[in-house]
Amino acid sequence: MKKTLISALLINVVLITAFTSNTDISFRLGAKTCTVKYQENKKSIATLLSLHDNENTAIEAFNSLPKEISFNLFEIHQANERWLAYRIHQKDYFFDPNRIFSKTGIDSTLKKYNQGTVIFPTEITTQIKKFSDTLLKVFNVRNPNKYIISIHNNTNNGALSLIDYIKPNKYYKEAKDVFMAGGKDLDDFFLVTELNDFNYLKALNENVVLQSDNPNDDGSLSVYCGKNKIPYINIEAEEGHKNQQVSMLKIVYDLLKIR
Ligand SMILES: [Zn+2]
Structure with a gap:
């Protein structure tokens, strides 16, 4: 049973041109899939x-x-929602x-998103x-860099901002250092593990969080990368801040060129 679930990885090449190729990769989530x-x-x-x-602003x-x-x-799809569903x-x-x-x-996200469920399969x-594990494996063979770069968007109504990482706010213990750039929206920031x-982003006057060496294990990719010494950058921008996120992507491109 377990083996079937993992090997159920289907790849369909949809389109290949001279410059780009688009592939859909399906992953089983019990009786559901995500692509x-x-x-x-x-x-x-x-x-x-x-x-x-x-x-979607990041896209x-x-x-x-x-x-x-x-x-x-490398973009995950299922129901156009923040969460994914596993059907069993x-x-x-x-x-x-x-x-x-x-x-x-995994245990805490299941509890959080399925309130009222006492017993899980x-x-x-x-x-x-x-x-x-499979997702990361499939990602890694398609990533030509030692860095993992993730892209996220937050909303203006308090979901996540640079301020959350400053004492005494909720994530201050997760940050080793925080640089608040003058004149920048606090919802547009980088989170790095190196x-x-x-220092590179701070010198460019960009909002940036340096993750703590011992962050709380919440199962996030940044914590996984920190633990496994994989250099990681999250490019986090407010929903609708497309131009800001384009600039942030250019900054990371230049950074990667000298790493
Ligand atoms: Zn996100």
Whole structure:
């Protein structure tokens, strides 16, 4: 049973042109699937990972990049929502795809998104962990860089901002350092795991958070990368801030060129 779920990885090549190729990759989530839309571009420097299906400004920013700023895009789709659903015994269990990179994270995201459910199917945590392992494996072979670059959007009504990482706010223990740039919207910021990258972005007067060396294990990709010494950058912009996110992507492109 477990083996069937993991091997149920289907790849359909949809379109190949001289400069780009688009591939759909399907992953099983119990009796449901989710699809990764993978766009590969010539001479791409890294692959951008978009975990949240409802965060579309980041995708528009990617699509607005000039030709010389070349990334690939690895974008998760299921229901155009932040969460994904795993279906087992005709019931859907919801989870945040950015909380699945540890078993602790999976257990807490399942509790958070399925309030009222007391007993979960015994295999569900393991199956979602296998999904996240496969997802990373499939991503890694399509990423031409040692960095993992993720793209996210937040909303203006308090979902996430640079302020959350400053003492005494909710995530201050998750940050080793925070730089607040003058004249920049606090919803547009970078989160990095390497001190070098923090200093680089700070010198450019960009909002940036340096993740703590010992962050709380919430199952997010940044924490997974921190633990596994994988250099990581999250490019986080407010919904609708397409131009700002285009500039942020260009900044990361230049940073990667010298790393
Ligand atoms: Zn997100």
